[in-house]
Amino acid sequence: xxxxxxxxxxxxxxxxxxxxxxxxxxxxxxxxxxxxxxxxxxxxxxxxxxxxxxxxxxxxxxxxxxxxxxxxxxxxxxxxxxxxxxxxxxxxxxxxxxxxxxxxxxxxxxxxxxxxxxxxxxxxxxxxxxxxxxxxxxxxxxxxxxxxxxxxxxxxxxxxxxxxxxxxxxxxxxxxxxxxxxxxxxxxxxxxxxxxxx
Numbered sequence: 001x002x003x004x005x006x007x008x009x010x011x012x013x014x015x016x017x018x019x020x021x022x023x024x025x026x027x028x029x030x031x032x033x034x035x036x037x038x039x040x041x042x043x044x045x046x047x048x049x050x051x052x053x054x055x056x057x058x059x060x061x062x063x064x065x066x067x068x069x070x071x072x073x074x075x076x077x078x079x080x081x082x083x084x085x086x087x088x089x090x091x092x093x094x095x096x097x098x099x100x101x102x103x104x105x106x107x108x109x110x111x112x113x114x115x116x117x118x119x120x121x122x123x124x125x126x127x128x129x130x131x132x133x134x135x136x137x138x139x140x141x142x143x144x145x146x147x148x149x150x151x152x153x154x155x156x157x158x159x160x161x162x163x164x165x166x167x168x169x170x171x172x173x174x175x176x177x178x179x180x181x182x183x184x185x186x187x188x189x190x191x192x193x194x195x196x197x198x
Contacts, residue, residue, distance in 0.1 A: 001163060002170030003196045004149060005177065005189055006057060007034035013184040014047040020193035024053035026079065026174070029069050030061060033182035034174065038073035045074050055079050055100060063088040067095045079121065086115040100149070105133055112141050121172055124152025130175035132158065138166035156191035160198065171196050 005017040006026030017025055025048060027041045028034040036044075041056070048054045055077040056070040063080065070078050078092050079100040092099040093116070101117040106125050114120075122138060124131045132153025150168035155176035163171050177192050179185040 001168075001196050002147075002149065003193050004053075004055065004170065004172040005174075005193065006055070006172055007032075007174035007178075007182070008044070008184065009034065009036050009040070009182075010184070011044060011047045012186060013189060014044060016184075016186045016189045017193065018047070018049060018052055020190040021197055022052065022189075022193050023170070024055055024077070026055045026057050026172070027073070027075070028057045029066075029073065030057060030059040030081075032059075038069055041073035041075065053077050053098075057081070063091045067092060067097065070097065071095070077118075081123075089115045089117050102151075105137065105152070112143065114146060118147070119170070120146060120148040121151055122148060132162075135162040135166040135168075138168070143169075154192070156188055156195050159192060159196045163196065 002023045004024035005022045007028050008014050008025050014025055027036050054075055056073055056075040057079045058066040060082040066078055077098045081102040089099055098118040100119040100121050102121040102123055103111045104125050105122055124133050130153055147169050149170040149172045150166045151172040154162055154171055154173045159171055173192050177188040
């Protein structure tokens with residue numbers, strides 16, 4: 001099970017995620033209670049070992065701006081939320097970067113088609129809300145043969161069952177491992193990764 005812990009902003013939270021076995025860590029570079037600056041991300045990257053993907057998260061920014069900001073932060077992965085096109089995926093790849101394309105679980109069927117992204121992320125109807133939803137509904141989306149991440153409303157207590165219900169390839173968490181909005185709980189990070197990997 002591939003595990004991404006998102007919205008990290010301190011060396012301690014990154015180290016906890018990595019030590020617990022996370023495969024990817026995410027940094028929010030768009031308007032959010034979890035936002036960090038590109039310069040801060042560049043400093044934090046010394047805590048991310050080789051083999052762990054470091055991802056810059058963007059919402060509605062034009063893809064060219066997201067690429068420029070991610071590059072300034074020293075990142076090779078970009079996660080794009082919002083209204084996107086197959087051309088956006090191509091732009092990220094042409095820049096020599098990898099892309100996680102995020103879609104809401106209620107998006108139109110064509111949003112779930114393979115646009116050539118490295119990973120697809122399926123989030124709750126309101127991304128970033130932390131609201132849980134009918135994870136089993138993902139079985140009808142035809143994603144069995146693809147690498148995709150389940151997100152939205154996941155926490156240490158429900159991640160294992162949610163991932164099983166959705167038949168997910170991987171999972172992504174942010175608010176589910178916080179003690180308050182934007183502030184990570186180190187024990188919850190470890191518990192989440194452990195539960196997902198088990």
